[in-house]
Amino acid sequence: MAEETSYKDKKVINIGTVCELTGLSERQIRYYEERKLIFPDRSKGKTRKYSFNDIESLMKIANMMEEGTQTYEIRQKMKKEKEIASKQAVRGEIQGQLNARFGVQDGRRFRS
Amino acid sequence: MAEETSYKDKKVINIGTVCELTGLSERQIRYYEERKLIFPDRSKGKTRKYSFNDIESLMKIANMMEEGTQTYEIRQKMKKEKEIASKQAVRGEIQGQLNARFGVQDGRRFRS
């Protein structure tokens, strides 16, 4: 259940490297940010910083763009996925509370 | 046994970001490279690229330096650790070959 997110989510990659990893141009990457599809951090000097997660998102975006999907539609789709994920998180939390009270460990039940 | 190395090993981080993450100066980081303690990649434009693994190494190096260890000794120590790791890799490989021939699956033995 616990995931290794520390590296995937850290925004440390410059736009030039993102271009290499995704095959996209700087122009495209900045435009997708303008259209609210990705959200890089900024360093003091204003340079954009991306995470590996951002890169994965960009590759998915690139695929959808190739299929002719518009940025607006992509944003809609991402919003929906986010809602689903959030519902699953709530469900997981409730499940966790149930487990804490009524007990499940390594698949075996117990009473606390 | 299979590890998620794809992100940890990818050299994508610029030196400025490494400074922020490690608290070291550019000068220090470049010097440790000169002393063969780290080995960043280079982009076309000659800028250095580091991985998260490099950053972890640098933090260990920083700790040893604070304790007064010399770069030479650190390099020796790293060499030894590398040898140990390599021996373990060999052992793991042999074990894998044994398993392939005589069989272990999910902890249960089998004959092929």
Add this chain to the structure above:
DNA sequence: CGTGTAAGGAATTCTGACACG
């Protein structure tokens, strides 16, 4: 030995705009 710094240049990134369609 390990690190700071000023020096000068090269590579990187940024923004706003014009262009095409």
Add this chain to the structure above:
DNA sequence: CGTGTAAGGAATTCTGACACG
């Protein structure tokens, strides 16, 4: 709408060297 490009400036990074110790 999505992307290329030239423009000018600002931030980043690089190397080799001098300094201190």
